Amino acid sequence: MKTILVMVLMMSLHQRVLVSAQECPSTHDLLNSLRQVEKMLAVHETSYQQGVRSLRKKISALHNSTMVIFKMGKNASCPKPDPPANGRRLGRVFGVGHEVHFLCKPGYELIGPRTRVCLESLKWSGQQPMCRRLNSTITSLASFTSDASSSAALSASPAASSPSPNSSPTSFTPSSSIRPSNCTHFLGSTHCTCDVGFTISGRDNNICTDIDECHLFPLAQPGRLCVHQCLNTPGSFHCVCPSGYSLAKDGRSCTDIDECENHSHNCTADQLCVNTFGGFQCMTVECPKTKNATYIQTSPMLCERTPCMLRDKKCTQAPSSISFHFLAVVSNMSAPRVLFRVSAARVVGDTLRFGLAGGRGRGHFSVQRSGRQTGTLLLVTPVKGPATLEAEVEMSELERNTLLGRYLTKVTLFVSPYMF
Template identity: 80%
Template sequence: MKMELLSRMKAAGVVTLMMMMISLHQIYSSSAQECPPTHDLLNSLRQVEKMLAVHETSYQQGLRSLKKKISALHNSTMAVFKIASCPKPDPPAHGRRLGRVFGIGHEVHFLCKSGYELIGPRTRVCLESLKWSGQQPMCRRLNSTANSLPSFSPASPSSSTSSSSSFPASAALSASSSATSLSHQSPTSSSPSSSVRPSHCTHFLGSTRCTCDVGFTISGRDNNICTDIDECHLFPLGQPGRLCVHQCVNTPGSFHCICPSGYDLTRDGRGCTDIDECENRMHNCTADQLCVNTYGGFQCVTVECPRMKNATYIKTSSMRCERNPCMLGDKACTQAPNSISFHFLSVVSNMSAPRILFRVSAARVLGDTLRFGLAGDRGRGHFSVQRSGRQTGTLLLVTPIKGPATLEAEVEMSELEHNTLLGRYLTKVTLFVSPYEF
């Protein structure tokens, strides 16, 4: 409309200019052989000037009128849009609202903060009645004992608790804030009524649109059924992209992860971290025993000095025994180890190999030669000793070990002078292998 009016105004200006040009041409052509009088030229120019002024005034008035009409049209359009919209919905406490357009047919969505679950519809639609569909949702803290609204509460969980006693309460946390509390539900199944529920349908302008809550897929002949998605089945353990490190439990609309005894669930709700029972004083070891933390548990060990026929040992520290001086000429005593050290290591199951486990070093060397090797037959299929420095030997794990298992290795360091034995030093290493790979 604006462009059309401007075109007309421009056309009128062009016509006026053409008329003035014709008038001037007539003045000039009336006296072809002689110059026109000066006063005639001045009169013609004054007439052109007046016509241009009138044209400019008319153009400005038309432009102002056009601006007023456009402004009125804009205001009337905005008034229509303002009237045909629903009131701005408030976000739930401890949650937020998604969506900024509140016109008829538009949707808004609701989410809860971490640690809260949504009670009520996740999506509301602005209806032709300028009211929002459904009820105003609310966010409820997880593990709350308060009763939820009966129209939105899930069916009561299964009464089976066969496997819940084998897991700590802190490990049975949900990996999704949308999952309901299942502290008393069996981790292997959910009730059928919780896995299948009706869809949320909205009727607008003769059409029907049905949606499901997060974690459900729509099905049925008329899209009127929402069926739970089994996330644990879609991402099984041991496969890339698995949801849980240990055990995945499907729940209506979500899932949660469970850790074995001796582990806590990590912050992301999917991994498992070992509990140090020794540091947290959660063990039952006696005063004369040593508590060794393992992955998923602990071990109470007793360090005792060996008893040999011709050699006696005394415990010089909690992890070391030293031989008493030998009688002169007692060859059997001098062949016994000068000292015996004890070390305990904890590893996970199926740990990759080869891998360095332990290093043995000599603080000082009296002889001209140091030798390192495995003493006895213990652990020869799983361990090896290599020289890693002038005074250092390294204990290696050469094959993976599937737990649970307990293995022992004895690393011997011999000191010689001109091939004559000066002393033997024994390090006993005990390896506790966890039944889990984490």
């Protein structure tokens, strides 16, 4: 608007200059013309500012009247909803657009919507929910729950104890695996959702069906939910460990229970308790009885030969000492793998040799020289458990190919039936 006014004034001034072009206006006349233009601009600017202020007042009045109407409608509220039996209601504001939530006591499950909204009709959306007692076999399981909004979200909650590995997967009634969806009716539209662990279905999205997480993530898959066994529960799942294991803190892995350390074994006082993966073994260390040599037990894991008679070659060729060692491994452990090392405290002769003398499962073992005074027992092929293998590692001292002494190490390998 200002631009148009300036153009009109400039055209008027230009015409005046053309009319008097023959006279060449003086500086005084030009200054007077510019002052007149400046006055006219100031008058129009004042008028424009007054129009803006008037418009602002009208907008403010309209906003205030709208807020009054909104507050009047906001004060309207729905009747106070009753909490379900054996449950409680969350939420103290019952105005239009506000929500209330419902929870059940432990041992009960909620049937119906978890959330209800106060509609413009001053009625609550959905139906009044109820709390129903859970099946005893379901409540004994430590379930996995999540606070995530997605029905496919999963998180783990560790259980204090795990059910027996021989227990069969829990079967659920249709009422526990199928439940109505949580629908909200607001401003003419309907939005239905399901609780965590359920997927929405039905012709009108009015049914929530339990998601079988154990079926979606089987044990053979890399992203498996449970290391051992998975039990599906309504809206969740539960991991179970075999006997001899406890459920780890992550709720999915299994941790071996050391029966020897917590004194839950049944070994006698003269037996050695050896903890294995998923159990224990009661072992008795006995020195061999042979005609050629006599051994005495000098420590719980060591037998030493008594001095031989002069020129008794059969006695001198018998092992000078026999040591016993017990190892526990998991099933199908990758190979090759170092199991045990045998070392000589000092070397008397000029040669030290290592080799396998015998034992059950020799095809799974090998002995290699790993140092001047050290030999290593290797597992060369994987072993599927459960299995018990034995290897006898022999260390011989020689002087100019003459045997000075033999030392035998008996290693017993307990292979777990599980890969954990």
